[in-house]
Amino acid sequence: MARIPQTTFRELADRYSTILFDAYGVLAGSNSVEPEAPAAVELLHTLNKPYFVLTNDSSALAETRAASYGSLGLPIDESRIITSGSLLTGYFAEHDLAGSRCVVLGPPDSLRYVEVAGGCVVPYEADFDVLVIGDQSGFPFLEAADTVLSALFRKIDARESVSLILPNPDLIYPEGDGFGFASGSVALIFESALALRYPVRPDLRFTRLGKPHPAIYREAYSRSATMDMVMIGDQIETDIKGANDFGIASALISTGVTGYDVSQLPESERPDYLIESLAI
Template sequence: MSRFIDAYDAAMFDLDGVVYLGPDAVEGAPASLAELRSLGVKVGFVTNNAGRSADVVVDQLNQLGIDCGLSDVVTSPQAIAQVMRRELPDGAKVQVCGAQALADEMTAAGFTVVSDFTQEPVAVVQGYDPNLSWPSLDNAGFAIQHGARWFGTNTDITRPTHLGLVPGAGAQIEALRTAVPDAPITVAGKPYPPLLQETIKRMQASRPVFVGDRLDTDIEGAHNVGIDSFLVFTGAHGKKDLVSASPRQRPTAIGWNVEGLLEPRRECSQGGGAVVCGAARAWTSGSVVQIDGPLTSVTEQLDALWAIVQLTWRDGSLDATETLDALQLLP
């Protein structure tokens, strides 16, 4: 039986919540990525996180037993730098509201990095900063109010870690937004196209699939560049998020973790108002979704979930709450 990945020549991976959680590899990720490479699949790593440089990401992946070179990693600071190079004059003054990794990327792109709005920057670029200070936000706001263009690496509201979710770049951007509510912002990271477009170009991929844990960034980002997507359940979003997902946030396929890429594609059949996936059968009783079949393993519960979402995506008025509660092995 063919594997899901057999339909693609490249797999692009989000990092936080997909490949690792904080300092630890997600279970199954190192072995699965090695197997993908052995099959001749191009592997690339894509991160919205602007708090760390690509070099740091490469070092972490290699320490986790995941083979990775610098060309395999594409970051949101790299992507926004390319956007800004196209839209700003060479050597333009840019004020950075973010981590040192973002400032370094601006310097590498040929911009003149300044630290204060009184230096008359033509642009402010904002990215996740684990040591963000209010004076830094204030200063960025002053620059934008004095006419500087606003660029952002990404808008992820949260970041998954091994301890739980924490506020992300999107939360920091929204804090600044309160001071400049009408200012437009240009963003590179998922779900906006530039980051994934840069990755596809670098990988020279013709049939890529994007693997992520967030519907609003990873899956919607894949939709926005016209490629397939694969949702895993090791990070931010879970079964209830999937059931209520809007059309542009619905993945092509799901799996517990990245090992699912090496498993057969999860297929559904429909008939008589019911949806069958594996040994699971989902149907409706009035406006309530019902399920039967074995639910003792993660695989069986994923089959049931995939059957359930085919019904709820078709009819958004259906209630699957109690049915989802029975899938206790899924987040």
């Protein structure tokens, strides 16, 4: 296979009309920013270069995330932040879920995403039509998971329909010097239990909205009005594959999750570029 070219952030900024960033592992974590991120964002402001943050995080509204970035010295307006949680609005409209009773596992902003989409949020102990896993935190995990799983079993046994929605498919995320489980791992727990109890029901799976699925890239295209974009991300399975599948350029950064040789990956998962960091 051809060698993947090494490049720099400045070269990507000069080459493409619009820059797309992943958030965690590329720009910032929960309580800190990547060292080169402020200068990289300032460069784009100086060049008047369009850019967007495409994040699978559905635990924080765009305005919440923008305020957090600002407090860390990273001035990014909320209009530049596209979250997987925001995709719920289109999904609820497309599938006529407005007014549905929704159990949401996640912090308050995850619940707010569902309310904005038209869902009626109910406590996890209540009956529901829709289950949304918004995050791996913000709720009593074992108590809520056990209660919701038992309710799912009862509803399926009674042949009632239920929609399972996962805005953020990420399994892990970088945090400081380590890693944490993300909401995609929570969904896998539910799916494993459902598969064990209902082995002939492969349909009992969550609908995944965020990267690598196309909806978040379509939103970036809608806002930028160009396919001349490059996605800078740290995860092959989400950032890179999603960009490749959508037909835009991809650059794998070494500051996040992926820590292995990617040169032998299949074409759909190979980045167009490798970059060490956002250093200019």
